[in-house]
Amino acid sequence: xxxxxxxxxxxxxxxxxxxxxxxxxxxxxxxxxxxxxxxxxxxxxxxxxxxxxxxxxxxxxxxxxxxxxxxxxxxxxxxxxxxxxxxxxxxxxxxxxxxxxxxxxxxxxxxxxxxxxxxxxxxxxxxxxxxxxxxxxxxxxxxxxxxxxxxxxxxxxxxxxxxxxxxxxxxxxxxxxxxxxxxxxxxxxxxxxxxxxxxxxxxxxxxxxxxxxxxxxxxxxxxxxxxxxxxxxxxxxxxxxxxxxxxxxxxxxxxxxxxxxxxxxxxxxxxxxxxxxxxxxxxxxxxxxxxxxxxxxxxxxxxxxxxxxxxxxxxxxxxxxxxxxxxxxxxxxxxxxxxxxxxxxxxx
Amino acid sequence: xxxxxxxxxxxxxxxxxxxxxxxxxxxxxxxxxxxxxxxxxxxxxxxxxxxxxxxxxxxxxxxxxxxxxxxxxxxxxxxxxxxxxxxxxxxxxxxxxxxxxxxxxxxxxxxxxxxxxxxxxxxxxxxxxxxxxxxxxxxxxxxxxxxxxxxxxxxxxxxxxxxxxxxxxxxxxxxxxxxxxxxxxxxxxxxxxxxxxxxxxxxxxxxxxxxxxxxxxxxxxxxxxxxxxxxxxxxxxxxxxxxxxxxxxxxxxxxxxxxxxxxxxxxxxxxxxxxxxxxxxxxxxxxxxxxxxxxxxxxxxxxxxxxxxxxxxxxxxxxxxxxxxxxxxxxxxxxxxxxxxxxxxxxxxxxxxxxxxxxxxxxxxxxxxxxxxxxxxxxxxxxxxxxxxxxxxxxxxxxxxxxxxxxxxxxxxxxxxxxxxxxxxxxxxxxxxxxxxxxxxxxxxxxxxxxxxxxxxxxxxxxxxxxxxxxxxxxxxxxxxxxxxxxxxxxxxx
Numbered sequence: 001x002x003x004x005x006x007x008x009x010x011x012x013x014x015x016x017x018x019x020x021x022x023x024x025x026x027x028x029x030x031x032x033x034x035x036x037x038x039x040x041x042x043x044x045x046x047x048x049x050x051x052x053x054x055x056x057x058x059x060x061x062x063x064x065x066x067x068x069x070x071x072x073x074x075x076x077x078x079x080x081x082x083x084x085x086x087x088x089x090x091x092x093x094x095x096x097x098x099x100x101x102x103x104x105x106x107x108x109x110x111x112x113x114x115x116x117x118x119x120x121x122x123x124x125x126x127x128x129x130x131x132x133x134x135x136x137x138x139x140x141x142x143x144x145x146x147x148x149x150x151x152x153x154x155x156x157x158x159x160x161x162x163x164x165x166x167x168x169x170x171x172x173x174x175x176x177x178x179x180x181x182x183x184x185x186x187x188x189x190x191x192x193x194x195x196x197x198x199x200x201x202x203x204x205x206x207x208x209x210x211x212x213x214x215x216x217x218x219x220x221x222x223x224x225x226x227x228x229x230x231x232x233x234x235x236x237x238x239x240x241x242x243x244x245x246x247x248x249x250x251x252x253x254x255x256x257x258x259x260x261x262x263x264x265x266x267x268x269x270x271x272x273x274x275x276x277x278x279x280x281x282x283x284x285x286x287x288x289x290x291x292x293x294x295x296x297x298x299x300x301x302x303x304x305x306x307x308x309x310x311x312x313x314x315x316x317x318x319x320x321x322x323x324x325x326x327x328x329x330x331x332x333x334x335x336x337x338x339x340x341x342x343x344x345x346x347x348x
Numbered sequence: 349x350x351x352x353x354x355x356x357x358x359x360x361x362x363x364x365x366x367x368x369x370x371x372x373x374x375x376x377x378x379x380x381x382x383x384x385x386x387x388x389x390x391x392x393x394x395x396x397x398x399x400x401x402x403x404x405x406x407x408x409x410x411x412x413x414x415x416x417x418x419x420x421x422x423x424x425x426x427x428x429x430x431x432x433x434x435x436x437x438x439x440x441x442x443x444x445x446x447x448x449x450x451x452x453x454x455x456x457x458x459x460x461x462x463x464x465x466x467x468x469x470x471x472x473x474x475x476x477x478x479x480x481x482x483x484x485x486x487x488x489x490x491x492x493x494x495x496x497x498x499x500x501x502x503x504x505x506x507x508x509x510x511x512x513x514x515x516x517x518x519x520x521x522x523x524x525x526x527x528x529x530x531x532x533x534x535x536x537x538x539x540x541x542x543x544x545x546x547x548x549x550x551x552x553x554x555x556x557x558x559x560x561x562x563x564x565x566x567x568x569x570x571x572x573x574x575x576x577x578x579x580x581x582x583x584x585x586x587x588x589x590x591x592x593x594x595x596x597x598x599x600x601x602x603x604x605x606x607x608x609x610x611x612x613x614x615x616x617x618x619x620x621x622x623x624x625x626x627x628x629x630x631x632x633x634x635x636x637x638x639x640x641x642x643x644x645x646x647x648x649x650x651x652x653x654x655x656x657x658x659x660x661x662x663x664x665x666x667x668x669x670x671x672x673x674x675x676x677x678x679x680x681x682x683x684x685x686x687x688x689x690x691x692x693x694x695x696x697x698x699x700x701x702x703x704x705x706x707x708x709x710x711x712x713x714x715x716x717x718x719x720x721x722x723x724x725x726x727x728x729x730x731x732x733x734x735x736x737x738x739x740x741x742x743x744x745x746x747x748x749x750x751x752x753x754x755x756x757x758x759x760x761x762x763x764x765x766x767x768x769x770x771x772x773x774x775x776x777x778x779x780x781x782x783x784x785x786x787x788x789x790x791x792x793x794x795x796x797x798x799x800x801x802x803x804x805x806x807x808x809x810x811x812x813x814x815x816x817x818x819x820x821x822x823x824x825x826x827x828x829x830x831x832x833x834x835x836x837x838x839x840x841x842x
Binding site: 010011012014015016017018019020021022023024051053054055078100101102177223226228229231232233234239241244264269270273274275276277 | 408409410411412414415451452453454455456457458459460461485486488489490491492493591592593595600602603604733734735736739741743744745746756758761762777778779781785787788790
């Protein structure tokens with residue numbers, strides 16, 4: 001989240017129960033501008049907090065003129081004194097993925113690599129270094145992994161200039177409420193991976209100045225994002241289920257957005273087991289369709305708790321461009337997630 | 349208001365025909381499927397008024413309406429009298445005060461939400477017959493979250509509801525069972541298995557053990573509170589083996605292996621019970637036993653009361669030493685209950701009683717005791733690998749006079765407790781799962797049923813060859829001939 005908007009933004013992401021104490025908030029308000037001055041950053045983002053067993057690391061990121069360039073990362077134990085972290089190399093990233101368990105909270109703690117990855121340990125010994133991984137290195141690598149995997153921005157918030165640099169889009173007025181509930185309106189703020197795999201038809205619809213990043217739609221596993229409207233429906237909050245603790249907020253129709261991480265710094269590898277099991281393709285009569293919060297359209301009828309009754313009998317719903325994520329529930333049947341648009345939802 | 353559009357085949361065909369008659373396409377038969385699709389498509393288009401845009405009603409206004417309803421004060425005078433008459437602690441907890449202390453540690457919701465929860469709890473107390481009430485915490489879900497209140501109902505109020513519920517559940521099961529049986533009887537009945545499942549462990553009565561408190565949940569402050577059913581040991585045992593996200597709908601099924609006996613409401617209740625048992629702590633000495641009951645009695649030590657002479661230790665000491673904190677909720681045994689029970693029907697034989705006592709003593713050693721300063725967090729709660737079970741910190745190092753001691757659980761990430769000069773509180777903000785250093789592995793299916801044990805009568809033997817058969821036949825004929833001779837001899841004797 002932007003350094004200037006930290007107080008307001010913390011209020012918006014507090015739905016998960018994590019935040020900063022008044023002391024830390026005050027310290028951030030004083031130290032982040034100084035960071036900007038000392039390191040000559042154009043923008044400073046408060047990235048979040050990684051909880052260790054004995055202490056917590058507070059992380060800040062500094063961005064230069066090209067917002068898509070690799071960011072400088074700094075950490076602090078008390079939000080007052082900040083230390084720069086050396087960027088992580090590819091080997092460090094691979095090693096950090098294998099280190100399991102909580103962070104200790106002590107930056108000089110050393111993880112014994114011999115247990116984790118004997119080959120890497122052996123190669124390190126050969127090159128004359130000790131087969132250990134420092135917690136600082138693990139921290140940098142973890143931050144990089146989190147940013148790559150789940151660091152997101154709304155569509156249209158950043159533009160790519162013809163020269164290739166990326167900066168904020170001053171014409172971005174915020175997503176509309178309808179768009180804000182779609183996963184496809186959010187992009188990973190990192191080098192795109194899937195963009196070139198799109199078909200030509202899809203690419204024709206894209207706008208190269210704003211659609212130069214991967215959207216969240218095709219994230220694996222499907223369902224690894226939880227979208228909710230919080231605070232009496234004024235804020236859209238996305239929570240990542242892969243890295244528990246990453247929270248993204250956006251107030252629709254305004255320029256406010258940002259993401260922050262409050263967690264233990266561990267990837268949730270149990271995610272496939274934890275997602276609710278969905279069965280599609282079942283013949284259901286008398287469906288009740290739970291609409292996830294969008295505007296309602298006839299011929300659905302609706303009640304206050306957004307339950308619909310659709311056409312009983314054959315239930316082909318086609319041509320639903322604007323409606324994603326319908327969840328069908330039969331009277332005593334399990335929940336079914338209806339995929340996107342233009343697919344026959346309930347098959348025989 | 350609700351109005352149902354029933355769109356069935358007749359209407360659909362009628363619409364197709366209407367469209368064909370209106371448009372009169374030349375090659376109707378060729379494009380009839382497309383016409384059908386278009387008619388269906390048109391059903392989902394907004395019947396828009398071409399002259400005026402319909403105003404969009406975003407759901408935010410509905411939610412704001414609900415929140416505004418919280419602020420309405422009803423029945424002013426009567427409430428005032430009631431509050432003044434009741435002596436002792438008022439039922440409504442001071443949510444904002446606890447929120448303030450937790451905020452010193454960076455834990456908690458934003459102030460607006462805390463206040464909405466405060467008002468929602470007030471509504472709950474007004475509607476339900478509640479003796480004590482506490483904001484337990486918030487559990488996040490995929491589509492909606494749960495706000496949970498821990499409540500003790502006034503005695504005598506809760507039993508009727510639970511009985512009704514059990515009856516309805518039993519009736520429901522009988523109906524489905526009956527329907528199944530009828531269908532089966534029409535066909536030849538398959539052989540019934542001789543498998544007898546182990547007898548179900550009875551749940552603890554309301555007011556004791558895991559069911560000591562009643563929990564109410566709502567998705568958002570402003571929505572009606574729903575009472576969670578009491579938890580059964582089977583649900584707790586199963587909840588320990590599965591790890592699922594909550595979706596936010598209480599009646600969503602929990603599809604898992606081992607199959608969870610219940611819906612998301614039961615799973616939620618089981619997790620709440622586990623979290624309460626594992627992480628609810630208080631400063632040592634705050635609670636003490638009422639009478640000096642011995643702990644060997646069944647169910648003993650369940651009641652505690654506040655120690656009137658409790659002197660809170662200084663915050664620095666509470667941060668440094670875990671011995672200043674103690675659990676005040678009974679731990680859950682492996683059985684799924686707080687008080688061990690022998691599942692086999694009790695017959696009043698001395699042998700079984702002796703067995704029960706022996707096993708009870710063994711089980712009681714596992715029970716956590718609350719109150720006595722000897723058993724504290726350090727010894728009771730083992731860490732996982734190198735990670736201790738609890739992390740303590742002071743809320744601020746810069747101003748130690750006013751700092752608050754904060755306790756974070758590492759076993760249940762999201763469980764926090766604070767203590768400051770005699771005030772303390774527990775709370776939970778999280779996804780509702782236990783931390784484990786190893787990845788979750790689902791339980792393996794049970795081993796396959798054993799077939800008949802090997803016995804001579806069913807083991808296969810090699811078929812005899814032709815020579816052996818002939819030899820056997822010869823031997824049989826000889827034996828028959830001898831037998832006939834013997835019988836003739838016997839008959840002759842008679």
